[in-house]
Amino acid sequence: MARSDTRYREAYNRLLAYCETLPVEATIPSESRLAEIAGVSRTVIRRCLSRLEGLELISWEGREKRLLRAPRAEDRIAQPDASPDRSDLEQRFLDWVLRFDVPANTPLSVAELSRTFEVPQHDLKEFLAGLSRFGLVQRRPQGGWILLGFTKDFAIELSDFRSVLEVNAVTQVTEAPVDHPVWSDIRQLRADHHALKDAIDTDFHEFSKLDERFHQTINSVVRNRFIAEFQKVISLIFHYHYMWDKTEEKIRNAAAIDEHLQIIDALEARDVEAARAATQRHLRTSKTTLLSSLRHHDLG
Amino acid sequence: MARSDTRYREAYNRLLAYCETLPVEATIPSESRLAEIAGVSRTVIRRCLSRLEGLELISWEGREKRLLRAPRAEDRIAQPDASPDRSDLEQRFLDWVLRFDVPANTPLSVAELSRTFEVPQHDLKEFLAGLSRFGLVQRRPQGGWILLGFTKDFAIELSDFRSVLEVNAVTQVTEAPVDHPVWSDIRQLRADHHALKDAIDTDFHEFSKLDERFHQTINSVVRNRFIAEFQKVISLIFHYHYMWDKTEEKIRNAAAIDEHLQIIDALEARDVEAARAATQRHLRTSKTTLLSSLRHHDLG
DNA sequence: TGTTTGCATTTAATTATTTAAAACATAAAT
DNA sequence: ATTTATGTTTTAAATAATTAAATGCAAACA
CATH class of the missing domain: 1.10.10.10 (Winged helix-like DNA-binding domain superfamily/Winged helix DNA-binding domain)
Structure with missing residues (x-):
């Protein structure tokens, strides 16, 4: 002991x-x-x-x-087989929540979670304490934790916050110097978007990866520890939801490609206002998708 | 046990x-x-x-x-005198960091902190795990924690993030309906700013409280759990620094009053662009003040 | 004088133990 | 029969005890 x-x-x-x-x-x-x-x-x-x-x-x-x-x-001295991991506990936890569609206000048992994730209870408590700062979980008065997340309000507030961060990122991109690496990334992204658009009928499920790359590129310009920490969680949540919501995937992805291209156009034209507007439009669509995917879960 | x-x-x-x-x-x-x-x-x-x-x-x-x-x-059964508190540990911790000017990269001993704050070690670990999400502290490989915060980079990134959130808040205010309670708060704020401006020679130290109220009012319009959580930490940090940095306090506060009034003017005129610009100007001043107060500490 | 070691103290991670909660089963009452 | 209360068992959470590791300091050495 x-x-x-x-x-x-x-x-x-x-x-x-x-x-x-x-x-x-x-x-x-x-x-x-x-x-x-x-x-x-x-x-x-x-x-x-x-x-x-x-x-x-x-x-x-x-x-x-x-x-x-x-x-x-x-x-040599024998080593008890290394504990699985601990760094990507966040990824695995959110994966679990979203994959099993754990409903809001579910009590989380540290003991149970520590078994399923094969992580010491101690580490798990620390992790949950961190998540509570994001309003994803909360302490219960009688002890233990509950999962708060993934209600409608949560999705709305998360989307809104994402918009705030991403509009800021887009603004920063338009102010980036011509020799900033982001510009060549964007050129490549434009080409890849056009390529996928042409093959959308068969390859539409490829969009998820492209989407992640697109948003990561935009946000890579922002060098800010606070924003970076949040973006990790946000992108994880959005992407899992898209992965699981298969309704009208092809149409949705085709539309998203066009929205991305509009943002790219505005960025390359260095038109701040147009870029902001296009980003806001795109994220409004995202928000709607996220909300409707929640509704699906609620009903079935 | x-x-x-x-x-x-x-x-x-x-x-x-x-x-x-x-x-x-x-x-x-x-x-x-x-x-x-x-x-x-x-x-x-x-x-x-x-x-x-x-x-x-x-x-x-x-x-x-x-x-x-x-x-x-x-x-009746005797009760071991209630533990001091635990809710405002955050306030007391940041207070301690700023008051004693704890330098960046200081190792934090959980045992010691738990004694000074009279809080179980357990609670402290949880608290530190939460702060690590804000990039204020970090786990050390050899165990324990270190305080990262209050380097120049930290101050810059914090200020930038604050600007992003506050410009967003200001935008939201201009979109608030006429019967929203914020408008009467703003009217009151205008009066209080004018009153303090007239008595600035003697009452300039009263500004700190007014400043806090001003920013709280603006941010009260934003109903978002993520933003709210951050605002708490941000306003705490900024306010402590202002309280401790006494250089040219009177001049600085007089200038800040004018900047606030400009924001109020723009808000009441429902002029989004002017409000954003005025807010950005004001927060740039704040950033400079925060940075120079750090420099003072570094040199002395 | 500066480095290395020996020793003592302090701190932190982890487990064991106790208290509390929840789950389950049985009995009584309507 | 069905509800409600109690008895019992299982499980979990909080915390102290315990050991590993880190740190600090003085003595010994070169």
């Missing part, structure tokens, strides 16, 4: 790898030097050295440390 | 208060009924009933529960 010693195990193996680069009889650097090499504290290094000494891989007296023999494969 | 039994203690006292409303010999409602009254689960109620029975306040056999005597003051 304590923290894991993964850090020690990893450091030990890393140290072993370092020893392999040394000739036998070589003196081993100072503890603090080794700590730097392995990226851990001296405490961990000392534990590693103790083990190395125990296996008679090194001699260790005072500050005199020497390599006695070349390390072998069986000297 | 377990969760606290605060819930039980509170429920018990609440139940006692309820018993005081009953005459002696009265039958006591069902467990589930009592659970509703006290706002806890049946499990807690049963614990309470056990104690009541132990103190011979009630008789309890099967579903036959009767009040044996009127509760007295000494029947």
Whole structure:
């Protein structure tokens, strides 16, 4: 009942790898030097050295440390299979919410989620605390959490916020210098949109990827940590919904391609007002789609 | 080493208060009924009933529960003095960061913070996880957290983001219907600005409060959970900085009053473009002030 | 004098334990 | 028969205990 010693195990193996680069009889650097090499504290290094000494891989007296023999494969320390991941917990969580269409006001059990996602409860709580800042989940007075998201109000507010951010991004693009990489990206996007438009009858499901690329390109101009953090969540939510809402997909995508092209036209003409207007039009369509996809879920 | 039994203690006292409303010999409602009254689960109620029975306040056999005597003051259960607070941890934390001018990249010790703020470590971790979504703090690979905030880049990005949100808010105000409460608030604000302008020589430090009210009024029109969450943090940060930066306070505040009045003029004239322009001008000033206050700190 | 080590203290991650809640089953009452 | 209450079991959440790791400081060494 304590923290894991993964850090020690990893450091030990890393140290072993370092020893392999040394000739036998070589003196081993100072503890603090080794700590730097392995990226851990001296405490961990000392534990590693103790083990190395125990296996008679090194001699260790005072500050005199020497390599006695070349390390072998069986000297390595076993590592409990790495925990799946933790970085993309966000992606997997939203995926789960949207895929299983988890309704609003569902109580979220940390214990259960921690099992399904194979992540320590601890990490999950931290993650939920973060999401609560986005108004996606909330603490319950009797303890635990509930999922708030994906009501109609939520979708409306999210869409509106997205519009605010994206109109700002578009404005920034029109102000970007001619040698900014975004312009060549946009040229490429125009070509790809035309190509897909010509093949829309068969390849209409390819649009999802193109759409993501389009919005990412526009937003790439905005260098802002706050906006970037939000965009991640927003684009995830919108894209999942589009993926799952298959009604009139072909028609919808064809229309979206035209809307994108209008934005591209305005951008290349450096016409701020036209670009803003076109963006607002496009996002209004997006909002309608998102809302109608929610209605579908509600009814069936 | 377990969760606290605060819930039980509170429920018990609440139940006692309820018993005081009953005459002696009265039958006591069902467990589930009592659970509703006290706002806890049946499990807690049963614990309470056990104690009541132990103190011979009630008789309890099967579903036959009767009040044996009127509760007295000494029947109440002691309550470990309530933990200070937890809701305004955010306010107190930012206050601490800004007041002590904690530099960027300072490691934050959960243990230490939990002592200074008298809040369980647990709550603090949750809080920090939330802040990490705003890019104010970050997890360190070797464990723990560091404060990222209040570098120059941070201030610039925060200011820019604020501008985006506030220009949007101003736009929304111009579109608000005539009977919207914001209009009377604005009328009042105009009067208060003029009053302070006349007394600026003596009362210039009163501006801070007025400024907060002004921006709150503008933003109150925007009904959006995402934006609201951010505004809380943003206004806190800006206001603290202004409070601490005393250089040329009088001149700065006088100028800000005029800038506010320009925004008010444009709003009441329902001139979207003028309002946006005036807001952008005002926020550019704010940004400069914030940046220069940071420079002061860096040098001294 | 500057670096390295030994030791002690502090902090953080994680688990174990307790309290609380929910779920389920049975019995009593209408 | 159906509702309602209680008894019992299962499950979860909050928190303290526990160990790993980090940090700080003084002594030892070169």
